Amino acid sequence: MTSTDHYLDRAVARARLGPARDRNPRVGCVLVAPDGEIVGEGHHRGAGTPHAEVAAIAAAGGRARGATAYVTLEPCAHHGRTPPCTQALLEAGVAAVVYAVPEPTASATGGAARLTRAGVAVEQHPHAASYALVADWARAAALGRPHVTWKIAGSLDGRVAAADGTSRWISSPESRADAHALRARVDAIVVGTGTALADDPALTARTPEGHELATQPLRVVVGRRELPAGARLRGGPSPVLHLRTHDPREVLRVLVEHGARTVLLEGGPTLAGAFWAAGCVDEVLSYVAPVLLGSGAPAVPDLGVGTLADAPRLRLVDVARVGPDVRLRLVPAGAASEPGPASLLPTTTRSLQED
Known part of the structure; x- marks a missing residue:
């Protein structure tokens, strides 16, 4: 198991703390400092609440600067009931983002591209457990x-x-x-x-x-x-x-x-x-x-x-x-x-x- 898989497994474990039946998918985020220490973790608690990335940033405080965010789902780039996760990551000074599942909805996609344009190192890392977490939601999103x-x-x-x-x-x-x-x-x-x-x-x-x-x-x-x-x-x-x-x-x-x-x-x-x-x-x-x-x-x-x-x-x-x-x-x-x-x-x- 790679370190990336390990951190994404941690993110999945956090995501599972969220509601199984909600209009939004379950998402988890782990912030890791350059020395490998986990400095913040978070998950989405349901529609209208802060997204997983925002919760992890709040837990990390100033230690989020220069960290790598491991997220089960591509950070969103749109403003819905809450501000876009990409903006929160940029304001926190996160240096890199690794996400497992690309955002399937047209209204929320584009987060990876926005982060890349802002100078953040972005990687999409396939991760079976992350996909299983959102498979039903992604399928329904595709069907409408x-x-x-x-x-x-x-x-x-x-x-x-x-x-x-x-x-x-x-x-x-x-x-x-x-x-x-x-x-x-x-x-x-x-x-x-x-x-x-x-x-x-x-x-x-x-x-x-x-x-x-x-x-x-x-x-x-x-x-x-x-x-x-x-x-x-x-x-x-x-x-x-x-x-x-x-x-x-x-x-x-x-x-x-x-x-x-x-x-x-x-x-x-x-x-x-x-x-x-x-x-x-x-x-x-x-x-x-x-x-x-x-x-x-x-x-x-x-x-x-x-x-x-x-x-x-x-x-x-x-x-x-x-x-x-x-x-x-x-x-x-x-x-x-x-x-x-x-x-x-x-x-x-x-x-x-x-x-």
């Missing part, structure tokens, strides 16, 4: 909205419920545990009022034994119908947001304001079809159970496809066996290959070739 994963659990013939409406349980316990791990990974779970009324879900992330996990997503219900007073969604460990709209883009706009960068779409075919039609599905995670139903609710709504040539195509990214089921991870054809949150699911699956 949260990344949406549509999760489907269905039969081999594409049904999500039998003719009598029963749907528990099409998928296996192993698949359900896999899906709960994803729930704990995302910022928000979204269902429609139809699913909320028909299934009375809790939408919590739980262990196979039914215990709630420490990390819980924001639970979101979309639609105008009221939830019953005794609905399971009215209790539980995390907030519930009821959005009385049918517009997927409005839903995602509100979720951005709540700090959500990753969304798991678990509603029925109607809600999923609306998100698909709006171009707001980035990833499909399909659990296919080895069962045939023959009739019942389809996994996918009518998409208005009149002929095979008009059918939307998806690209298979990953396939795995989860208990008796098969898990398919797909993205719309032509979409970028940037992995979504489902790519980080626990590797408890077996390859299809093992048997």
